Amino acid sequence: NAGVTQTPKFQVLKTGQSMTLQCAQDMNHEYMSWYRQDPGMGLRLIHYSVGAGITDQGEVPNGYNVSRSTTEDFPLRLLSAAPSQTSVYFCASSYSQGQGDYGYTFGSGTRLTVV
């Protein structure tokens, strides 16, 4: 099925460990982004990309790295996990085709716990 695939769905890390959350889309969307969801805070933008090779920071980028070497993939790296990074992470891809045609597709989320 076409869409945004996030892996893993659940992960427990120890403080200081590193890991990569994977995100892949097969819709040829230009834009991809990562959000984290914390209780009472809504979803906040971590990093986003407007195309292969182009990334930029969002509202809460500290502690995270991204790269976009292909249109399809947009991995999120935690370099040294901290308990404050315990959250649910969503990846999204989006497109704009002019004439007001603009849409988002979200992945199913990754629940990360840092102990």
Place this chain on the structure above:
Amino acid sequence: AQKVTQAQTEISVVEKEDVTLDCVYETRDTTYYLFWYKQPPSGELVFLIRRNSFDEQNEISGRYSWNFQKSTSSFNFTITASQVVDSAVYFCALSEGGRGSTLGRLYFGRGTQLTVWP
């Protein structure tokens, strides 16, 4: 300052009541997009509606309706004759689409937890 404000943190209603979820947004762009998403207890984000800044028509889809008013920067969501299955967290979101660099960024409100009791 928050770009999207959902002042109602929690709302409880009894089945068959009508309920309105408020959303106020802030942007300087003349071109922007507003969204509503539903997040049921299972956790996924379910797209409900997108509204473009140049289209102020209100929309109705079954029991759902949306009232977009640029004059008050509001995009409110009404559920008519609520049902238990409507229980979820509802998010309003804004994307400023005036420039290529701003597309791909969604600003979310903090969400409204709606509980519908039987």
